[in-house]
Amino acid sequence: MIIHQLKTVLSNANVIVPGDIPKVISLYLSSEEKERCLETRFQTRRIKSVRLGEITTKYEVGKNRNGLQVQPFDLESLVPFGKNFAYDTILLVTQMRFRQLMQREEIQRDIALKCGFQISTG
Numbered sequence: 001m002i003i004h005q006l007k008t009v010l011s012n013a014n015v016i017v018p019g020d021i022p023k024v025i026s027l028y029l030s031s032e033e034k035e036r037c038l039e040t041r042f043q044t045r046r047i048k049s050v051r052l053g054e055i056t057t058k059y060e061v062g063k064n065r066n067g068l069q070v071q072p073f074d075l076e077s078l079v080p081f082g083k084n085f086a087y088d089t090i091l092l093v094t095q096m097r098f099r100q101l102m103q104r105e106e107i108q109r110d111i112a113l114k115c116g117f118q119i120s121t122g
Contacts, residue, residue, distance in 0.1 A: 027059040027072040037062025037070055047079050049086035050115045085119070093119070 029040060040062040047055045062070045071081070079086045085093075089111075096102045096110065104121050111119055 023054075024056045024058065027057060027075050029060045029062055029070065029072055033070050033072070034062065036064045038065060039063055045079075045084065047084060047086055048089055048115075048117045048119070049078075050089045050092050050111070052086070053115065054117050089115075089119075 029037070034040060040060050042058055043061055044056060044058050047057055049055065057075065059072055059075050064070055080090075093107055093111070096107045097104075102110070108119055108121065111117065
């Protein structure tokens with residue numbers, strides 16, 4: 001559901017108005033996902049997206065019978081499992097590095113100026 005809301009906001013404008021995107025997003029497991037879990041709890045993660053900026057997500061996670069972590073599908077659609085950078089940020093950095101042949105410091109500076117958040121040199 002949150003992905004649908006974000007797509008609606010993003011598709012209607014070339015420029016994103018900061019007030020249009022919530023800075024804290026809550027994501028819950030679906031009833032089917034909850035049925036597979038032995039226990040659930042909430043975690044918080046800061047996600048950095050070049051289109052959305054920095055977003056704090058509070059999301060429900062669970063453990064299934066095999067001991068594997070289950071997280072909301074919407075979260076997996078926005079950011080890779082266990083990571084803090086959204087897919088759009090990963091794509092942009094990859095394009096800057098390998099298409100535009102920018103160095104790490106140039107990429108960091110460009111992202112900081114245009115997107116308003118820092119990325120590490122790692």
